[in-house]
Amino acid sequence: MVDLLLCLKGCLIPIQATLVPSWQAVEKHLLLIFTNTFTTVFQYEYPFFFSDLEGNAYQNNHLLKIILAMHQFIISSFSTYLSALESKSSMLCVKICYFVRYWITEFWVMFKMDSKLSTTMEEFQELVKANGEELHCRLIDTTQINSRDWSRKLTQRVKTNTSKKRKVSLLFDHLEPEELSDHLTYLEFKSFRRISFSDYQNYIVNSCVKENPTMERSIALCNGISQWVQLMVLSRPTPQLRAEVFIKFIHVAQKLHQLQNFNTLMAVIGGLCHSSISRLKETSSCVPHDVIKVFNEMTELLSSYRNYDSYRRAYNECSNFKIPILGVHLKDLISLYEGMPDYLEDKKINIYKLYSLYNHINELIQLQEMPLPLEANMDLVHLLTLSLDLYYTEDEIYELSYAREPRSHRAAPLTPSRPPVVADWASGVAPKPDPKTISKHVQRMVDSVFKNYDHDQDGYISQEEFEKIAASFPFSFCVMAKDWEGLISRDEITAYFMRASSIYSKLGLGFKDLVKLTVLPTPSLAGIKQGC
Amino acid sequence: MAKQYDVLFRLLLLGDSGVGKTCLLCRFTDNQFHPAHISTIGVDFKMKTIEVDGIKVRIQIWDTAGQERYQTITKQYYRRAQGIFLVYDISSERSYQHIVKWASDVDEYAPDGVQKILIGNKADEEHKRQVAKEQGLQLAREYGMDFYETSACSNLNIKESFTRLTELVLQAHRKELEGLRAPPRTPTLARLEEDEQQPLCSEDTPKTCWC
Numbered sequence: 008m009v010d011l012l013l014c015l016k017g018c019l020i021p022i023q024a025t026l027v028p029s030w031q032a033v034e035k036h037l038l039l040i041f042t043n044t045f046t047t048v049f050q051y052e053y054p055f056f057f058s059d060l061e062g063n064a065y066q067n068n069h070l071l072k073i074i075l076a077m078h079q080f081i082i083s084s085f086s087t088y089l090s091a092l093e094s095k096s097s098m099l100c101v102k103i104c105y106f107v108r109y110w111i112t113e114f115w116v117m118f119k120m121d122s123k124l125s126t127t128m129e130e131f132q133e134l135v136k137a138n139g140e141e142l143h144c145r146l147i148d149t150t151q152i153n154s155r156d157w158s159r160k161l162t163q164r165v166k167t168n169t170s171k172k173r174k175v176s177l178l179f180d181h182l183e184p185e186e187l188s189d190h191l192t193y194l195e196f197k198s199f200r201r202i203s204f205s206d207y208q209n210y211i212v213n214s215c216v217k218e219n220p221t222m223e224r225s226i227a228l229c230n231g232i233s234q235w236v237q238l239m240v241l242s243r244p245t246p247q248l249r250a251e252v253f254i255k256f257i258h259v260a261q262k263l264h265q266l267q268n269f270n271t272l273m274a275v276i277g278g279l280c281h282s283s284i285s286r287l288k289e290t291s292s293c294v295p296h297d298v299i300k301v302f303n304e305m306t307e308l309l310s311s312y313r314n315y316d317s318y319r320r321a322y323n324e325c326s327n328f329k330i331p332i333l334g335v336h337l338k339d340l341i342s343l344y345e346g347m348p349d350y351l352e353d354k355k356i357n358i359y360k361l362y363s364l365y366n367h368i369n370e371l372i373q374l375q376e377m378p379l380p381l382e383a384n385m386d387l388v389h390l391l392t393l394s395l396d397l398y399y400t401e402d403e404i405y406e407l408s409y410a411r412e413p414r415s416h417r418a419a420p421l422t423p424s425r426p427p428v429v430a431d432w433a434s435g436v437a438p439k440p441d442p443k444t445i446s447k448h449v450q451r452m453v454d455s456v457f458k459n460y461d462h463d464q465d466g467y468i469s470q471e472e473f474e475k476i477a478a479s480f481p482f483s484f485c486v487m488a489k490d491w492e493g494l495i496s497r498d499e500i501t502a503y504f505m506r507a508s509s510i511y512s513k514l515g516l517g518f519k520d521l522v523k524l525t526v527l528p529t530p531s532l533a534g535i536k537q538g539c
Numbered sequence: 540m541a542k543q544y545d546v547l548f549r550l551l552l553l554g555d556s557g558v559g560k561t562c563l564l565c566r567f568t569d570n571q572f573h574p575a576h577i578s579t580i581g582v583d584f585k586m587k588t589i590e591v592d593g594i595k596v597r598i599q600i601w602d603t604a605g606q607e608r609y610q611t612i613t614k615q616y617y618r619r620a621q622g623i624f625l626v627y628d629i630s631s632e633r634s635y636q637h638i639v640k641w642a643s644d645v646d647e648y649a650p651d652g653v654q655k656i657l658i659g660n661k662a663d664e665e666h667k668r669q670v671a672k673e674q675g676l677q678l679a680r681e682y683g684m685d686f687y688e689t690s691a692c693s694n695l696n697i698k699e700s701f702t703r704l705t706e707l708v709l710q711a712h713r714k715e716l717e718g719l720r721a722p723p724r725t726p727t728l729a730r731l732e733e734d735e736q737q738p739l740c741s742e743d744t745p746k747t748c749w750c
Contacts (some may be wrong), residue, residue, distance in 0.1 A: 210605070211605075213557060214556045214557035214605060215555070215556040215557045216556075216608065226608045226609060229609055229611075230608070230609065230610050230611070233610060233611045273611060273612065274611060276611075277610070277611020277612065277614070278611065280611070280614075281611070281614070282647070282648070310615070311612075311615040311616060332612075333609075334605070334606040334609040334612045335606070335612075337604075337605040337606060338602075338603070338604045338605045338606050340605065341561055341604040341605035342561060342602070342604050345561035345562050345565055345604070346561070346565050401610075401644075401647075
């Protein structure tokens with residue numbers, strides 16, 4: 008108990024100076040939390056304690072903020088308030104109203120996110136209208152919640168100078184590692200900064216991304232980058248060419264490290280570490296030793312060894328702009344949440360748990376406010392967005408890997424026998440594509456190309472743009488059979504991809520798989536693109 | 540410097556997000572949990588020493604808590620595991636179906652001969668049950684695994700399942716451990732234990748006892 012108080016003192020000292028009530032009051036308030044059950048605190052003691060305050064005096068109370076921000080970890084709805092109000096004196100009602108007003112003002116997002124909470128609050132408002140005095144009604148105003156600009160956070164653009172004039176090549180081979188790392192960072196930061204406080208909370212409570220689109224997108228981006236890295240390497244026909252792409256990605260990784268973008272760094276290095284790449288002995292024999300050395304250093308930096316010790320050290324030494332490996336920090340949050348009890352002995356709430364969770368989340372939120380230290384070219388951003396939206400299965404990437412560098416004879420008998428597949432993961436076993444299926448996939452892909460690139464919606468896209476598009480995909484080396492001029496129609500593009508499919512089948516790669524890369528089935532992508 | 544244990548094994552908890560892996564772990568290790576371990580340079584696995592067959596086994600249990608959907612992150616955990624818990628939630632049909640995927644990942648990334656056990660967690664939530672016990676048993680049979688329904692909430696089968704997996708790993712490594720009870724010194728064990736730094740799987744997992 009004493010220890011906990013000491014722990015909390017650190018965070019309370021700033022309050023001491025700025026807040027109306029004295030330090031003793033804060034201490035008393037702390038003691039209240041410790042000596043009362045949570046419900047009592049909220050039903051009665053909390054508003055009571057703040058009786059000496061005016062509504063605006065709440066503002067600097069860090070601890071109160073923590074409690075309000077984190078309470079959903081312990082109690083899910085606030086119906087207890089109703090009974091509190093019914094039984095209390097008019098004087099206390101005012102205090103409760105002040106308290107609730109502060110709550111609504113400071114944490115309107117929470118009300119938006121938690122429909123149960125806002126419903127309860129509306130009921131509360133009704134109750135106040137029916138039984139309370141006029142003053143009370145004026146204090147509680149749930150319409151405030153709805154009038155808030157909900158989309159503020161979501162539409163906030165990444166602050167950067169996006170120059171449209173600067174010419175960039177959109178061919179992967181022409182892109183400098185720095186350009187790639189910058190644009191990947193741009194995308195990463197855009198998705199990272201959309202994750203709100205409540206998203207983290209929901210993730211911890213539900214331990215999954217259900218109804219948590221921002222978190223899901225961020226994870227999908229991370230996985231997409233990993234797959235893209237693998238596919239870009241595997242798309243090259245010879246070991247030398249694959250090694251070149253590998254080396255390029257190592258340079259991208261170095262730039263990402265310089266940018267302190269650890270999340271994308273993890274995705275890139277993770278992709279290169281993947282066994283579909285690491286098994287390519289011919290390719291790795293073409294990679295110079297100094298590059299391998301850098302690769303090993305990076306792998307070590309991101310290793311899970313001792314709870315990501317080296318990453319954590321590096322991360323903590325970084326100041327200014329940085330993007331954390333979200334997965335590692337989410338794990339911390341889950342461990343904190345599951346590992347610490349909600350209540351201490353005698354049903355005292357575990358304030359330290361709330362405090363730790365709050366601090367962890369808050370640290371991540373703070374990083375979102377950092378200015379992005381780079382410039383982005385929107386064409387490149389669009390291109391990357393499209394090519395990162397990958398829907399390859401692990402098995403398909405493996406097939407590609409084996410097609411490039413078949414197993415050696417010695418290793419051949421070790422082919423792992425796959426367990427009987429009963430679930431919907433069976434997609435990995437791809438039958439030889441029939442023309443009908445190919446045609447369907449090409450059609451879907453062409454649709455998405457037009458959706459994203461036919462800006463004036465006239466059914467044509469410019470040749471220039473088509474070349475950009477084709478170049479952004481792992482089968483970019485598939486050259487066009489004839490020179491198109493001016494505008495290209497839907498049919499022509501379809502024909503191109505159908506032709507490409509026959510080239511691919513000669514290479515031993517199912518075109519169906521390659522086309523899949525480009526299919527954009529998620530509505531979420533539209534959201535991403537709008538934000539670009 | 541007398542050791543507190545004779546042998547050290549690494550076990551890994553796998554399964555969809557939200558099936559209760561961290562809960563299982565916390566329960567098994569009696570909530571001996573220090574929050575400082577999390578964000579400092581601490582330990583992300585939890586340790587517990589249990590005695591099986593007269594051998595003091597130190598088990599290190601790793602947990603992917605909340606990182607399950609990050610493909611490149613989770614793959615890292617497989618390499619050094621000697622035993623794996625495949626965990627689903629009896630109130631989630633989906634988590635049960637995904638066991639197939641987790642199992643094939645294990646085949647792909649974990650060292651050969653890794654021992655596996657199937658766990659249907661949240662057995663206390665009978666009213667929400669979507670996966671019958673028979674389904675769990677059947678899947679376990681298909682894979683030749685042992686099966687337990689557990690509950691971190693009511694402490695059902697927690698100790699039993701952890702002990703069972705430890706036994707299996709112990710059996711699988713019996714050959715190297717044979718000398719353990721007779722002479723006090725065991726060179727193989729030192730290797731098993733000190734290999735933390737070794738990159739990738741390959742050599743540190745003995746392959747003599749199965750196949």
